[in-house]
Amino acid sequence: MTRRRKNGKVDEAERAPDVTAREHYEMLAAEADAHLDWLESQRPLKDVTLEGMLRRRGFSRRDFLKMSAVMTATMALPPIFDLRIARAQELATRLPVIWVELQSCTGNSMALIRNSNPGIDEIVLDLLSLEYAEVLMAPSGQAAEDVLEDAIERFDGQYIAVFEGSVPVGEDGHFLTIGPAGETGAAKVEHVARHAAAVIAAGTCASYGGIPAARPNPTTALGVGDFLRTRGISKPVINLPACPVSSTNVVGTILEYAMFGRLPSLDAYGRPLWAYGDRIHDKCERRGHFDAGEFVEGWTDIEGMKKGLCLFKVGCKGPMTHNNCGVVRYNDGASWPIMSGHGCIGCSEPNFWDALTPFEVPLAGRVYDIPFFTDATADRIGTVALGVAAAGVVVHAGATAVKSASEERGAKRKGAE
Amino acid sequence: MAKHVIDPITRIEGHLRIEIEVDDAGLVEEAVSSSTAFRGFEKIMQGRDPRDVGLFAQRICGVCTYHHYERGVQATERAYGATIPPNARLLRNLIWAAQYVNDHTTHFYQLHSMDWWDVIRALDADPVLATEVAHQYHDKPYNASESHYRAVMERLLAFAQSGQLGPFAGGYWGHPKYLLTPEENLILASHYLDNLAVQRLSAKASAVFGGKNPHPQSLVVGGVTSARDALDAHRIAEYQFLMAKSMDFVERAYLPDLELLGRRYQEEALAGYGGGLRNYMSFGALALDELPWEQSTFLLQPGLVIDRDVSTVHPLDPMKIGEEVAHSWYTYDGDETSLHPLQGQTNPAYEGFNDDGTLKTEGGYSWIKAPRYDGMPVEVGPLARFMVAYAGGNEAVRALMDGYTDKLGVPFSFWGSTVGRTVARGLESKLIGDYLPTLIGQLTANVASGDDRFFHRYTEKDGEGWAMGEAPRGSLSHWLTVNNGTVGNYQAIVPTTWNAGPKDSRNQRGAYEASLIGQPMADPTRPLEVVRTIHSFDPCLACAVHILNRDGQEIALHEVEV
Numbered sequence: 016m017t018r019r020r021k022n023g024k025v026d027e028a029e030r031a032p033d034v035t036a037r038e039h040y041e042m043l044a045a046e047a048d049a050h051l052d053w054l055e056s057q058r059p060l061k062d063v064t065l066e067g068m069l070r071r072r073g074f075s076r077r078d079f080l081k082m083s084a085v086m087t088a089t090m091a092l093p094p095i096f097d098l099r100i101a102r103a104q105e106l107a108t109r110l111p112v113i114w115v116e117l118q119s120c121t122g123n124s125m126a127l128i129r130n131s132n133p134g135i136d137e138i139v140l141d142l143l144s145l146e147y148a149e150v151l152m153a154p155s156g157q158a159a160e161d162v163l164e165d166a167i168e169r170f171d172g173q174y175i176a177v178f179e180g181s182v183p184v185g186e187d188g189h190f191l192t193i194g195p196a197g198e199t200g201a202a203k204v205e206h207v208a209r210h211a212a213a214v215i216a217a218g219t220c221a222s223y224g225g226i227p228a229a230r231p232n233p234t235t236a237l238g239v240g241d242f243l244r245t246r247g248i249s250k251p252v253i254n255l256p257a258c259p260v261s262s263t264n265v266v267g268t269i270l271e272y273a274m275f276g277r278l279p280s281l282d283a284y285g286r287p288l289w290a291y292g293d294r295i296h297d298k299c300e301r302r303g304h305f306d307a308g309e310f311v312e313g314w315t316d317i318e319g320m321k322k323g324l325c326l327f328k329v330g331c332k333g334p335m336t337h338n339n340c341g342v343v344r345y346n347d348g349a350s351w352p353i354m355s356g357h358g359c360i361g362c363s364e365p366n367f368w369d370a371l372t373p374f375e376v377p378l379a380g381r382v383y384d385i386p387f388f389t390d391a392t393a394d395r396i397g398t399v400a401l402g403v404a405a406a407g408v409v410v411h412a413g414a415t416a417v418k419s420a421s422e423e424r425g426a427k428r429k430g431a432e
Numbered sequence: 433m434a435k436h437v438i439d440p441i442t443r444i445e446g447h448l449r450i451e452i453e454v455d456d457a458g459l460v461e462e463a464v465s466s467s468t469a470f471r472g473f474e475k476i477m478q479g480r481d482p483r484d485v486g487l488f489a490q491r492i493c494g495v496c497t498y499h500h501y502e503r504g505v506q507a508t509e510r511a512y513g514a515t516i517p518p519n520a521r522l523l524r525n526l527i528w529a530a531q532y533v534n535d536h537t538t539h540f541y542q543l544h545s546m547d548w549w550d551v552i553r554a555l556d557a558d559p560v561l562a563t564e565v566a567h568q569y570h571d572k573p574y575n576a577s578e579s580h581y582r583a584v585m586e587r588l589l590a591f592a593q594s595g596q597l598g599p600f601a602g603g604y605w606g607h608p609k610y611l612l613t614p615e616e617n618l619i620l621a622s623h624y625l626d627n628l629a630v631q632r633l634s635a636k637a638s639a640v641f642g643g644k645n646p647h648p649q650s651l652v653v654g655g656v657t658s659a660r661d662a663l664d665a666h667r668i669a670e671y672q673f674l675m676a677k678s679m680d681f682v683e684r685a686y687l688p689d690l691e692l693l694g695r696r697y698q699e700e701a702l703a704g705y706g707g708g709l710r711n712y713m714s715f716g717a718l719a720l721d722e723l724p725w726e727q728s729t730f731l732l733q734p735g736l737v738i739d740r741d742v743s744t745v746h747p748l749d750p751m752k753i754g755e756e757v758a759h760s761w762y763t764y765d766g767d768e769t770s771l772h773p774l775q776g777q778t779n780p781a782y783e784g785f786n787d788d789g790t791l792k793t794e795g796g797y798s799w800i801k802a803p804r805y806d807g808m809p810v811e812v813g814p815l816a817r818f819m820v821a822y823a824g825g826n827e828a829v830r831a832l833m834d835g836y837t838d839k840l841g842v843p844f845s846f847w848g849s850t851v852g853r854t855v856a857r858g859l860e861s862k863l864i865g866d867y868l869p870t871l872i873g874q875l876t877a878n879v880a881s882g883d884d885r886f887f888h889r890y891t892e893k894d895g896e897g898w899a900m901g902e903a904p905r906g907s908l909s910h911w912l913t914v915n916n917g918t919v920g921n922y923q924a925i926v927p928t929t930w931n932a933g934p935k936d937s938r939n940q941r942g943a944y945e946a947s948l949i950g951q952p953m954a955d956p957t958r959p960l961e962v963v964r965t966i967h968s969f970d971p972c973l974a975c976a977v978h979i980l981n982r983d984g985q986e987i988a989l990h991e992v993e994v
Contacts, residue, residue: 063590071583118471122494122646128542128628129534129635129645156437156959158604183470189782190470190799192449195437197785226476226491233472233780259494259646314652314887320659321884345644346636349670355643355650356657360487368488373481375652 040093043275047099050276051106059108060144068138079138089343090267091289096274103273107142110273111174113166114148114217115207117200118191118227118236119180122259123218124148129262129346139266146174160194167210175272176211177265178204181220181227182242185235204239205246213272214252216240217265219362222254222285229368240285251278254285256338258362263343264290284365286337295333295359298341301325311356320356330375331358338363435790436956448932448971451791452948454956463941463948463962465932466791466798470761474778477922482508482892482914483653485922489910490647492924493972495538497646498531498638499903500910500924507910508653510724511897514890519883520655521722522875523641523662526671527648528718529864529871530638533678534631534645535904536814536861537686539970541627544854546603547964548693549620550610551588557618559585565615569688574681575626576619584622604960611696619692623685630681637674640667655887662886663879672872679865682858690858694840697851702842706850706965708947711808712737712816713930715748715909717902718864725750725900731867732829732860732902735820736805740848742823750900752806753909755925759934761796769937770804773911774896776923802933802942803925811943812906812930813969815847815856828866832859850947853968857904892917903927905970928972944969 034042069079083101087094116124146166149159166174180200183190188199208214216239219225227236237245240252255264268287271279279287296302304310304325311319311329327334336359344351352359361371371378435453453462473492477485489504490497502524509516516524559581566573604610612620635645641658642648650658661667694701716725716734723729735745754770757763763781764771771777783796791797802809810816821829836855837846846852894916900909906927913920933942941949947965954961 061590063587067586067590071587120491120494120497122491122497125494125497125646128538129632158958186780186782189784190472190780192785196789197449226473226488227471229476229488230479231475233475234470236471258491314655314657315889317659317884317886320657320886321663323660346639347632349636349639350643350658350661352643352649354661355641355648356660357643357649357652360649368476372484374484374487375481 040095044095044099047096047103047274050274051099051102053276054106054109054273057109060111061108061142063108063142065105065138065142068141072138082138086263086267086270089263089289089339090271091292099274100270103270104139104142107139107269107273108144110269111144111146111166111170112177112269113146113163113170113174113207113211114177114179115203116149117178117180117204117221117239118183118234119218119220121179123179123221126259127262127265139269143269146170157195163207167207171210173212174210175213175215175269176207177215177217178207178221178239179217181224181236182239183227183234183236184242184245185233190234190236201242204242205248208239208243208248208250211250213278214239214243214250215265215268216252216254216256216285218260219256219258219365219367222256223365225258226368228366252285253278253281253287255290256284256286256363256365257340261290261338261340261343261345264339282337286363290339291337291363293337293339295336295338295341295353298339299333299353300341301353323356326353326356326358328377329358330360330373330377332361332364332367332371332374332378333359335371335378336361336364336367436959437790448966449791450944450948450962450966451793452953452956452959452962454953458953458956460948460951460953460962462793463945464791464793464797465800465934465942465944465966467800467928467932470780470799472778472780473924474776474922477912477919480919482511482897482912482917482919485910485912485919486651486653487649489924492926494646495972496531496535496903496905496908496927498527498642498648499901499908500926501648501651502528503899503901503903503908503910503924505651505653506899506901507897507912508914509890509897510899511895511912511914512653512890512892513895514654515888516655516722517883517885517888518722518878519659519662519875519886520888521719522871522878523656523658523886524651525718525720525871526868526875527638527642527650529868530634530671530675530678531645532864532904533675533682533861534634534638535970536857537627537634537678537682538631539904540686540854540857541624542631543970544964544967545620545624545689547960547967548610548697548854549612549617549624550605550607551603551617551621552605553610553612553614554617554621555585555588555614557581557585557614559618562615562618565613566619566688569691570684572684573619573688574685575622581618581622584618584625587625588621604958604963607958607960608954609960609964612692616692616696620689623689626685627681630678633674634678637671637678640671640674652887654890655885657886659884659886662875663884665876668872668876672868675865675868679862679868682861682865686858687862690855691836691839694836694842694846694851694855698840698842698846701846701849701851704845704849705951705961706853706947706968707848708949709809709811709941709943710738710740710848711805711810712740712819713748713805713810713812713907714817714820715900715902715907717817718867719901731863732817732821733824733826734900735824736810737816737819737823738808740819742819742844745820745824748805750898750909753803753925754807755801755803755923755929756936757796757801758937759793759796759798760801761799762801770807773909773923773925774898774913774921776911776921778923796934798932798934800929800933802936803930804936804940807938809933809936809940809942809946810930812927813853813857814860814904815853816906817902818856818860819847828863832863850965850968857970905972906930926972928969931969932971944971 084097147163188201191200216222223238309324361367449466451464455461486501486504490501492500559578566576639645716730718731719728898911911923931943
């Protein structure tokens with residue numbers, strides 16, 4: 016039985032030929048029920064209840080179910096999962112989470128506390144048993160270390176380890192040390208990941224090395240998944256890139272894990288398909304203007320900016336970038352970079368700091384510099400296919416841009432500086 | 433004498449380690465501040481398109497996000513000789529202001545307040561009495577009702593009874609230096625929980641014109657891209673509404689809580705604990721025009737106060753800034769002890785720890801450099817900005833600071849302390865909130881007059897660029913050279929570098945280290961006092977990473993008031 020799905024549709028190539036989409040989702044639902052039953056039989060780690068949580072926040076049960084339904088849709092699941100998502104939230108008190116900061120800017124932790132989906136994200140984060148999180152916890156020093164060690168011991172093999180930031184391996188790992196004994200970040204990751212049930216890399220640095228790994232990568236920084244592979248640790252790793260990560264994607268991934276107890280369907284770069292299956296370009300609010308060949312021609316093109324025309328010519332990397340920003344947006348739906356007129360910088364793509372810069376220059380005519388990984392396991396084969404697809408998009412976008420420019424030259428062109 | 437290592441310091445941005453030595457009388461005799469993470473931004477920046485610098489620089493820090501973005505963009509603007517139109521400056525001001533208020537409230541409640549209130553003692557509170565106490569500090573205190581306080585206690589009790597305190601686990605609860613009554617603890621605990629929700633509003637406000645937060649994305653060299661939002665009355669109203677709600681919390685929760693803290697921790701303040709250095713510096717906060725830095729007017733003026741003498745503001749000369757590496761894990765080529773950032777170098781030279789796991793304080797011991805102004809160590813941050821503005825005769829600042837000390841009946845020396853630093857941050861939030869209507873009014877009037885310029889053309893050219901200004905936690909400057917159209921040298925001197933830096937070649941301490949010397953420790957194994965003082969600076973270590981310098985031996989006890 017296949018479990019792959021993307022954008023609410025079962026991937027036809029993956030689904031067994033004799034199974035209809037409906038049967039497929041019924042099987043998935045049965046799997047979720049079985050796992051949720053198991054989770055319910057576990058001891059809650061926190062003495063908080065969903066009811067109490069809702070009451071304090073002034074949400075009714077009905078509000079909660081509505082929010083769950085929205086989350087279900089965001090996660091590309093059909094409505095038969097609404098109540099299952101709600102149940103997964105109620106049972107989140109049984110999920111221990113350990114959040115460790117590495118070579119990070121803390122932006123991902125901040126994204127969580129400024130989360131974009133106040134109702135549901137808040138509820139889940141409150142219900143989860145966050146056993147260790149440097150940015151929020153009261154104790155420092157040895158007391159903090161004790162909390163971590165205690166949690167690792169008590170929840171050995173059960174907790175979700177969330178890492179934020181890249182792992183420097185240069186200088187024997189000494190570009191990052193944590194704790195009274197000056198343990199290296201690398202040793203810390205190894206230790207925490209080894210005892211985890213699953214690993215979430217939150218943000219682009221943890222996923223792929225991010226900015227510390229940008230040329231010339233002064234500290235030999237690695238993403239957590241790549242680092243674990245170099246140490247021969249084969250833990251399931253879910254990458255949730257973006258700078259910073261969208262809190263909805265973190266919460267959705269945790270709910271998915273609560274529901275199924277296993278990894279979601281991932282793309283070649285280890286990203287959940289429900290969140291990263293589409294390109295920014297596919298769901299962009301300015302897509303109509305792209306198709307019509309209407310572009311902001313430069314930062315002086317105030318008329319184009321007022322009309323909200325396509326930002327491709329001022330460097331938008333939406334066509335090469337996989338994420339759901341345009342749908343979920345940021346800060347409670349307040350905005351997202353394309354809405355604010357800037358264009359996407361491609362922050363959820365591996366190596367974007369090198370491959371997609373200069374940010375203000377369109378990629379048309381350039382070959383997308385596909386990052387290669389040190390290993391070549393089977394799941395990397397998709398990397399190449401994805402890279403080719405992205406290059407194809409570039410060509411397509413470039414052709415449109417050129418056509419538009421030639422048609423409108425003189426009359427409308429304001430110059431892109 | 434015993435040495436105590438506190439690593440990790442939690443509830444900060446980044447990775448910080450503090451080592452203290454406590455003498456037989458229980459006083460801190462030696463303190464060493466070390467940043468234990470390095471990313472090498474200066475090297476990553478080299479060879480890039482100068483127009484990308486802001487977006488790269490922004491990733492230095494996700495907490496004071498935006499400020500590095502703005503400074504990076506401004507450094508390139510200076511190198512290009514680019515200017516920005518008034519609308520762009522006003523939008524930058526508005527994002528800046530929302531980010532400041534967000535940063536200050538989040539810092540105080542989520543990252544710092546647990547150094548002042550004790551969650552366990554809050555459980556002994558009488559909710560009715562707590563309501564009365566809250567009313568002593570404000571006519572309409574925020575969320576102060578018996579039922580609300582009961583709900584908060586229920587929530588805290590749930591944490592306590594489960595034996596799983598979550599983020600509260602392992603705190604220094606019951607420490608003798610927690611001085612609040614159960615009811616006062618409950619009030620702060622309640623606001624801690626309230627602010628988890630309230631702080632989202634100011635972050636959202638900054639996203640209205642910034643695209644998102646953390647890491648806004650609407651600035652470009654020469655202007656701002658969110659023209660469509662600025663030209664939309666609904667968006668301006670949305671910003672206004674979100675900030676009004678945020679400032680309501682500042683007025684009815686944050687400021688009353690700071691008065692409460694000031695009263696309870698008055699003795700600590702008057703004893704000067706945590707005061708540290710006596711020199712304060714500000715690069716000028718919130719530019720109120722589009723002129724170059726040296727001609728610009730600021731809401732809080734730039735300058736230097738020396739030896740806490742608030743009768744004089746000394747002008748700043750950007751060329752007098754230097755960074756030393758005598759006690760840092762870096763080297764400089766040649767014999768230089770101090771380099772100006774435009775000539776700055778970032779050559780990592782890790783020296784490791786002693787065999788017993790402590791820092792090698794005679795040599796390099798941190799990934800931060802030691803910046804000095806004209807050879808002097810200085811403190812930066814909200815207190816420094818207020819000291820400089822006070823000295824400069826800023827009436828709003830004088831009213832806030834004098835108003836506060838008059839209310840408590842304490843002398844001006846109150847400010848030279850950990851408590852003073854924490855209070856100044858809150859008063860600054862109010863100052864900025866009070867100025868918001870002016871900024872919004874200017875933007876609205878400007879746009880209504882038909883001005884739809886958000887960008888000025890510029891010509892790319894080689895040269896030197898820099899930008900100086902204030903981030904929430906202090907003075908922030910970015911420095912770059914453009915060679916052949918790409919970034920040559922890049923250096924950022926960030927607030928935490930000024931404050932958390934190690935000793936310099938003359939063994940002068942930075943602000944963190946100086947602030948800990950002479951601090952009495954009730955129980956060095958539970959170093960609440962140290963954590964409280966360090967947090968009062970609002971550490972942001974990922975930014976600070978680069979610095980330290982070796983020279984070892986005796987470190988002069990220096991400019992410490994005990």
